Amino acid sequence: MENQLSNMNRRGFVKIGTLAATATLLPGFASAQTTAPYKLPDLPYGFDALEPHIDAKTMEIHHDKHHAAYIKNLNTALEADAELAKKPLEKLLGDLTGIRDEAARTTIRNNGGGHWNHAFFWETLAPASKAGEASKELAAAIDAAFGSMDGFKKAFGEAAAKRFGSGWAWLIVKDGKLKVTSTPNQDNPAMEGIVDAKDIGTPILGLDVWEHAYYLHYQNKRPDYVAAWWNVLNWGKASERFAAAKG
Numbered sequence: 001m002e003n004q005l006s007n008m009n010r011r012g013f014v015k016i017g018t019l020a021a022t023a024t025l026l027p028g029f030a031s032a033q034t035t036a037p038y039k040l041p042d043l044p045y046g047f048d049a050l051e052p053h054i055d056a057k058t059m060e061i062h063h064d065k066h067h068a069a070y071i072k073n074l075n076t077a078l079e080a081d082a083e084l085a086k087k088p089l090e091k092l093l094g095d096l097t098g099i100r101d102e103a104a105r106t107t108i109r110n111n112g113g114g115h116w117n118h119a120f121f122w123e124t125l126a127p128a129s130k131a132g133e134a135s136k137e138l139a140a141a142i143d144a145a146f147g148s149m150d151g152f153k154k155a156f157g158e159a160a161a162k163r164f165g166s167g168w169a170w171l172i173v174k175d176g177k178l179k180v181t182s183t184p185n186q187d188n189p190a191m192e193g194i195v196d197a198k199d200i201g202t203p204i205l206g207l208d209v210w211e212h213a214y215y216l217h218y219q220n221k222r223p224d225y226v227a228a229w230w231n232v233l234n235w236g237k238a239s240e241r242f243a244a245a246k247g
């Protein structure tokens with residue numbers, strides 16, 4: 001359904017050639033503001049809640065400095081354009097090619113993507129004691145797509161390890177099926193016309209593989225960070241997102 005809507009609007013966009021809003025493939029956030037100016041959302045747990053898998057200092061710098069900087073830059077760009085500022089972030093990111101000014105488009109791509117991806121990432125994590133399990137439906141879809149949970153973790157870990165430089169590994173729903181992919185920088189699976197068509201879909205999980213996400217504790221050992229991440233993955237949230245994406 002969501003995908004059909006997206007295709008329909010994409011055709012509409014091409015046909016009428018206006019800034020018509022495309023359907024967003026991004027789930028929203030319960031506590032998020034819908035339009036600018038954006039504020040840094042609180043973490044849903046303490047900085048040290050993910051220890052020893054993700055250390056407190058990394059979480060503090062990642063949230064208070066990196067995420068805060070994306071928001072500041074995003075707000076600055078939107079202050080300069082009242083029309084863009086009225087659009088919800090999910091719509092801006094889903095229709096970046098509709099932003100005519102190249103500088104604004106680049107800033108919103110990098111910093112709007114940075115804000116959205118990090119807000120999504122914090123909610124993707126949970127203390128190990130609260131990580132839970134995949135719903136029956138999500139577990140069955142993982143088995144169908146990857147053969148087993150281990151098969152999924154292997155595919156996801158490879159996507160995370162092979163992403164050269166900075167970026168994200170994703171589990172997305174595309175055409176009703178689960179798929180692993182990755183994007184560079186702060187791009188995400190809603191950026192139609194920006195990222196490769198094969199990477200477009202509704203995100204269920206996202207893993208930040210920028211060095212700032214792990215370097216203090218793991219240094220160059222990105223695969224160790226990815227392996228530890230499974231311990232603090234919020235399966236309840238992933239299952240909710242999957243149910244919503246499947247409609």
Ligand code: MN3
Nearest residue numbers: 066208210213
């Ligand atoms: Mn980050």
